[in-house]
Amino acid sequence: MKYDKISVKAGGEAINTDTTIAKNIRVADEKASYDAACKRLLSEKIILAWIMKNCLEEYRDCDVEEIAEKYIEGTPQVGEVAVAADETNRVSMIQGAGNEDTSLTEGTVTYDIRFFAIAPVSGELIRLIINIEAQNDFYPGYPLIKRGIYYCSRMISAQYGTEFTNSHYENIKKVYSIWICMNPPKSRENSITRYYIAEENLVGSVKEQKADYDLMAAVMICLGKERDSGTDLLKLLNVLLSTETASQDKCQILEEDFHIRMTQTLESEVSLMCNLSKGVEEKGKIYGAITAYKDVMLSEDVIIKKLKEKFRVTEEAAKIYLKEVEKA
Numbered sequence: 109m110k111y112d113k114i115s116v117k118a119g120g121e122a123i124n125t126d127t128t129i130a131k132n133i134r135v136a137d138e139k140a141s142y143d144a145a146c147k148r149l150l151s152e153k154i155i156l157a158w159i160m161k162n163c164l165e166e167y168r169d170c171d172v173e174e175i176a177e178k179y180i181e182g183t184p185q186v187g188e189v190a191v192a193a194d195e196t197n198r199v200s201m202i203q204g205a206g207n208e209d210t211s212l213t214e215g216t217v218t219y220d221i222r223f224f225a226i227a228p229v230s231g232e233l234i235r236l237i238i239n240i241e242a243q244n245d246f247y248p249g250y251p252l253i254k255r256g257i258y259y260c261s262r263m264i265s266a267q268y269g270t271e272f273t274n275s276h277y278e279n280i281k282k283v284y285s286i287w288i289c290m291n292p293p294k295s296r297e298n299s300i301t302r303y304y305i306a307e308e309n310l311v312g313s314v315k316e317q318k319a320d321y322d323l324m325a326a327v328m329i330c331l332g333k334e335r336d337s338g339t340d341l342l343k344l345l346n347v348l349l350s351t352e353t354a355s356q357d358k359c360q361i362l363e364e365d366f367h368i369r370m371t372q373t374l375e376s377e378v379s380l381m382c383n384l385s386k387g388v389e390e391k392g393k394i395y396g397a398i399t400a401y402k403d404v405m406l407s408e409d410v411i412i413k414k415l416k417e418k419f420r421v422t423e424e425a426a427k428i429y430l431k432e433v434e435k436a
Contacts, residue, residue, distance in 0.1 A: 144187070145381040146242050149348065150288070151184040151221045152377070153177075154368050159240065162341035163286055163300060163327045166227035166236065184223035219259070234319075237263050237283045242349075246292045246330075253303060256326035259285040264324060282319075286327045290349055297332030298342050340366070348378075355382040394419055398433045 149155065157175035160167045167175055221240040226233045239259055243252060263283040272279035289296075304325040307316055329342070334350065337343035347353055347361050358378050362368040370378075397418065401411045408430060415426040 142381065143242070145377060146349065147186050147220050149374075149377045149381055150240060150242060151186045151223075152374055153180050153184070154374075155344075155348070156180060156184060156221075156223070156238075156240070158341055158344055158366070159286060159288075159329075160225065160238070162339060163302070163329065164227075164236075164238075164284060164325075166229055166234070170228070179225050179227060181224040181226065184221050185219075186221050187218055222263075229319075235281050237267075237281050239263060239283070239285045241285065241287045243287050243289045244291055246289050246296075252287060252289070253326060253328060256285045256287050256328070257303070257324075260324035260326055280323060282323050282325075284325050284327065287329065288345060288349075289328060289330045292330035292332070296328075296330040298336050298338055298346075299328075299330045300339070300342070301328045301330075302326070303328075353382075355379040358382065394421070394429050395433055398430055402433070 153176040154172065157172045157180065160175050160179075161170060161172055167179070170179070219239050220242055223238055225236045225238055227236055241256075241259070246252060260283050263285070264280060267280055271281050292299075302325055305321050305323065307314075307318075307321060329345065331342065331346050331349065334343060334346040334353075337346050344362075344366055347358055350358070353361075355378055359370050359375055362378075363370055368374070394415065397415065398411060401414060406414070411430060412423060412426040415421055415429065416423060421429070
């Protein structure tokens with residue numbers, strides 16, 4: 109990939125230097141490519157089926173293969189759709205609903221993965237709307253669970269004009285927002301927690317039909333160390349999203365332990381994500397080293413020399429990494 113350079117005058121001499129935009133694009137491209145590969149991998153129907161069986165009560169008695177083949181509608185949409193009530197609903201009707209929900213007054217929210225599914229409940233099929241989010245930062249400045257509930261609310265309000273019109277609220281479909289957290293705090297590692305609407309009688313004894321109020325649930329899946337995984341799903345996701353397990357080992361574990369047939373597409377996605385994760389992890393190590401060197405007040409020249417020796421990067425690359433940390 110080529111990046112534009114600009115000529116800057118310094119002391120009468122022209123100096124060629126990468127533009128700030130080019131540097132930012134280079135950094136963002138690597139992270140964006142990794143994130144996109146992660147989402148594509150999670151959007152594979154067989155992976156979604158494992159998540160659905162272990163997190164959604166509607167599928168607990170179903171086989172994983174049955175869920176993947178019979179109950180997931182169409183192709184899950186990855187980072188494509190609008191979560192909004194204004195324009196999205198008029199354009200995308202039921203089958204064509206997307207991942208991004210846009211409102212003229214509320215801005216734009218893009219779902220990582222969004223899809224429809226049907227579920228066998230009490231002898232009949234009901235329709236669900238499911239959103240899956242891959243989250244690297246557990247503390248982005250607000251409680252993640254509040255964002256999960258917000259996503260559920262948006263998916264319900266966005267049904268107006270597609271799933272129901274006028275006052276036909278009986279046609280509202282249940283929604284799920286499932287969050288896969290790769291770096292949770294230690295106290296939450298290897299846990300799965302569900303948040304939902306429940307009936308509570310404060311006075312008297314009333315029994316409403318559960319289907320009339322059980323319309324949203326947010327699920328937090330917090331990963332941890334593979335050896336400490338308590339359930340098959342946690343082990344599967346810990347292996348799948350690990351930055352330490354090699355691509356070939358991942359494919360072998362998926363086939364032997366989880367009976368997931370490795371299609372050419374799935375195998376290539378696993379390989380691509382592993383390759384990209386190595387780059388992201390390596391850059392993280394370099395940033396960490398620079399921060400440590402700066403903490404002990406080493407000069408820029410010494411830091412650049414150490415980076416060249418330890419990480420075998422060029423002098424130009426070392427200078428770019430150093431400037432990126434200084435700007436952060």
